[in-house]
Amino acid sequence: MIDKLRQIEIKFHQIEEQLSDPEIISDMxxxxxxxxxxxxLKDLVTIYHEYSNILDAKEVAKQMMEDDDAELREMGSDEMNTINAQLVKMEEEIKFMLLPKDPDDQKDVVMEIRSGTGGDEASIFAGDLYRMYSKFFENQGWKQEIVFVNEGSSGGYNKIEFEIQGQDVYGMMKFESGAHRVQRVPKTESQGRVHTSAATVVVMPKLEMEDVDIKKSDLKVDTFRSSGAGGQHVNKTESGVRFTHLPTGVVAESTDGRSQIxxxxxxxxxxxxxxxxxxKASYESDLAAKRKSLVGSGDRSDKIRTYNYPQNRLTDHRINLTLYSLDKVMEGDIMEIIESLRLYENTERLKEME
Structure with a gap:
């Protein structure tokens, strides 16, 4: 682990130098x-320095334990116990930080909330979920833009689709996909009975222009003489350019400019x-297919999470997490849930690597 951290520090300083290179600065x-x-890498380098300092302190404590002075040996022993506890905790933290990151985690998100089983109450609950997420986005300093809205007849939404922009958005929101079940007395209920309804949530990373990866080796380039208006220059010079992308067969050409460049x-x-x-067309097709796999039928029984209003209780069924602070959760305080899900995922990934 130490060797890996040393290599990371070397790479960190190399990138630090590159960031001051005018040529790189000009390429946004x-x-x-x-x-x-x-x-x-900065977070890893910081914890590496802390880890190195603790290892140095361990050597000092070891020397104290070998001293002739009994009092000094005792101090060294106490210090060693404290250091070993710190090292265990820090090594676990470093292991998580060294896990390969999902490149999609950095991406912005396309998010959709739909009412499921439960009629008007399901639409109202979909609206409550949107409000909960909106407050969380605001607290994170993220920007959101509504793309599509179909309002419910008694409030809330039959469907609402929106985009979120910010830091590490998909990495934090990807666990929200699935069926969300609510248990409460609906506003439309006259006799005070608790009803169970559901809404479905889909979270997908947003495809951006920079995601298009075209390799030079996959391109066939042809030049040709342009035809049409433009005089002798156009007719005599091979200024026209045609690119063929061999893996997909996509062709694009231009004769608009006077020069080949x-x-x-x-x-x-x-x-x-x-x-x-x-x-993008393929992505949107995948989005529709993945939506079905992520949210299932939208039935009450097909749930990832339950919001129980009478008991002020939230339960995430995937990790058996139960919180008795539903009132705070519905005000956007969902970080504890997100962090618990991320910790669970990382723990499972560590088990796979061992």
Whole structure:
């Protein structure tokens, strides 16, 4: 582990130097990617330094325990017990931090909430979930934009779709996908009986233009003489450029510019746009398919979480987490739930690696 942390520190300082390179600063896409990596490594380098200091302190305590002075040996023994406890805790933390990250965790999110079984009460509950999430987004400093709304007849939503932008959005919100069940006395209930209803939530990472990865080795480039208006220059010069993306068969060309260099720029941009449109169509198809797999039928029994209002209780059935603070949860205080789910996932991933 120490060797791995040393290598990370070396890489951290290399990226630190690159971030001050004018050529990289001028390339916003590359600079942003390096800056994200720099921030991720910074936490590891910080804990590595703390870990190294504790290891040094352990050596000092070991020397104290070997001293001729009995009092000094006792002090060394007490110090060693404290240090060993610190090391166990820190080593577990480092193991989690060294787990490979899901590249989608950094992405913005497309999120959808739909009413499930339960009629008007399900729509009202879908609205309550949207309000809960909105308050959480606000506390995180994230931005959100509503894409589609279909309001319920008695309040709330039959369906609401929105996008969230911010830091590590998908990494924090991905566990919310599934059926959410509510148990409470509906506003529409005249006799005070507790009803059970459901709403479904889907969280998907948002596809961005930079997700399009085109390798030079996958491109076939042709130049040709342009035809049409433009005089002798257009007809005699091979200024037209055509790109063919071999893996997908997508073709884009340009004869708009007077120079081949300009037409290359235009054609490659068009190629990116076409492949992006193709990937987006595939992504939206996957989104629809994944929605079905994530939320199941939307039935009350097909749930990941239960919100019990009479007992002020929330239960996440995947990790057997129960909180008696539903009132705070519905005001956007869901960080404890998210952190518990992330810890569970990381623990399971550690078991797989061992």
């Amino acid at each position: 896409k590359r600079y942003a990617a390096l800056n994200r990596e720099y921030k991720d 300009k037409n290359r720029e235009i054609a490659i941009q068009r190629l990116y746009q076409k492949i992006y449109a193709q990937q």
